[in-house]
Amino acid sequence: MGDVVSLRDFRKKKAQKERDLKAAENRARFGRTRDQKEHERRESDRVAEQLEGKKLGGALTQVAEDSQPEGPKPPAPKADDA
Numbered sequence: 001m002g003d004v005v006s007l008r009d010f011r012k013k014k015a016q017k018e019r020d021l022k023a024a025e026n027r028a029r030f031g032r033t034r035d036q037k038e039h040e041r042r043e044s045d046r047v048a049e050q051l052e053g054k055k056l057g058g059a060l061t062q063v064a065e066d067s068q069p070e071g072p073k074p075p076a077p078k079a080d081d082a
Contacts, residue, residue, distance in 0.1 A: 032040075
């Protein structure tokens with residue numbers, strides 16, 4: 001005959017393995033030092049800045065806004081008009 005297996009022990013071991021796996025994932029996600037977090041943030045900012053500089057619409061939009069003719073300005077509202 002086969003060995004007697006306690007299902008309760010089996011469930012406990014399975015649950016423990018799942019908790020260990022979850023703990024390992026959390027350590028990977030949240031277990032970083034302040035320096036590591038700061039380095040990652042700076043790197044992300046640098047990449048975003050480089051990407052922003054390479055966009056085609058950014059420079060053209062700025063030129064288009066600067067080249068608009070200045071027309072007469074509307075009169076400023078008076079403080080007495082309420």
